[in-house]
Amino acid sequence: MKPETSPQxxxxxxxxxxxxxxxxxxxxxxxxxxxxxxxxxxxxxxxxVGPDGAGKTTxxxxxxxxxxxxxGTIALEGIDVVGEPERAKAVLSYMPQRFGLYEDLTVDENxxxxxxxxxxxxxxxxxxxxxxxxxxGLAPFxxxxxxxxxxxxxxxxxxxxxLIHTPRILLLDEPxxxxxxxxxxxxxxxxxxxxxxxxxxxxxxxxxxxxxRCSRLALLHEGRVRCCDTPQRLKDIVxxxxxxxxxxxxxxxxxxxxxxxxxAGVLLMGDRVHVRVxxxxxxxxxxxxxxxxxxxxxxxxxxxxxxIEDVFxxxxxxxx
Ligand SMILES: Nc1ncnc2c1ncn2[C@@H]1O[C@H](COP(=O)(O)OP(=O)(O)OP(=O)(O)O)[C@@H](O)[C@H]1O
Ligand SMILES: [Mg+2]
Numbered sequence: 001m002k003p004e005t006s007p008q009x010x011x012x013x014x015x016x017x018x019x020x021x022x023x024x025x026x027x028x029x030x031x032x033x034x035x036x037x038x039x040x041x042x043x044x045x046x047x048x049v050g051p052d053g054a055g056k057t058t059x060x061x062x063x064x065x066x067x068x069x070x071x072g073t074i075a076l077e078g079i080d081v082v083g084e085p086e087r088a089k090a091v092l093s094y095m096p097q098r099f100g101l102y103e104d105l106t107v108d109e110n111x112x113x114x115x116x117x118x119x120x121x122x123x124x125x126x127x128x129x130x131x132x133x134x135x136x137g138l139a140p141f142x143x144x145x146x147x148x149x150x151x152x153x154x155x156x157x158x159x160x161x162x163l164i165h166t167p168r169i170l171l172l173d174e175p176x177x178x179x180x181x182x183x184x185x186x187x188x189x190x191x192x193x194x195x196x197x198x199x200x201x202x203x204x205x206x207x208x209x210x211x212x213r214c215s216r217l218a219l220l221h222e223g224r225v226r227c228c229d230t231p232q233r234l235k236d237i238v239x240x241x242x243x244x245x246x247x248x249x250x251x252x253x254x255x256x257x258x259x260x261x262x263x264a265g266v267l268l269m270g271d272r273v274h275v276r277v278x279x280x281x282x283x284x285x286x287x288x289x290x291x292x293x294x295x296x297x298x299x300x301x302x303x304x305x306x307x308i309e310d311v312f313x314x315x316x317x318x319x320x
Pocket of ligand 1: 027030032050051052053054055056057058059097
């Protein structure tokens, strides 16, 4: 019989492009990051997910060699980032959360600036610029001042600048925050193409749908990695234990179910409520009856596929 794993899954692991071990960093008395370890294979799109202040930027800055860890080691393509940050800069590109564009320069001039920074040969620079501007949908705006671009366009220009020198490792800190869905699609098309070319990508994101597109995710909370796996396997943690309640007043529904037997937690998700229970199949009718009994007959209770947010809440609790 054929093995059930796909060829990709059964292939021997490739040498990790990024290996970080036991990273720690304090700011005064605040432990911003502790015991963070990660191993990222070449060609992965690895996601760092966590609430504000979880430590995403601090981890990114350490990986990029711009912030020295208090403890721990980082190897990028075998280069010791802590010991030799300058050497590491040749293989990586880092797009900070607030990327340094020159607002009073045009799109073209900004790209030229970053090309110069990396001393690219002219022909290679032009070819790369054309390709990236096309992919980002920025070709018609080459002469517009960066300061006059929309928020999403600025983010895309940041990515173009970060990619002008073809890095082996790309570190993106919340690159699509404030970017509209269409531009985010352009963004992801570029990331997928880079992955095919063997570029390793670490990105932090606040968007859960975006987290789902990553090959693996590290869920970061209060400076620690709480869980790290593929989105699919992370969702297995809560699969079969989730009910969605729709219809009626979501707040009233949530309040009516929070203390019900078998309920581990409720999470308001816009006009729905996700209810984490011990056994979804068993509790569905029970909770429907409870809502009915409390004068909330319009609510519908149905099993639902978990999202990454559900996993996060199950692991670390609901956001305050
Ligand atoms: N330079 C600094 N000086 C003092 N404290 C800092 C500094 N940088 C970060 N911190 C603190 O370290 C913690 C982690 O911050 P970090 O910026 O890494 O979080 P984050 O996950 O990137 O958050 P966000 O989603 O808001 O960008 C926070 O409590 C933050 O206030
Ligand atoms: Mg940040």
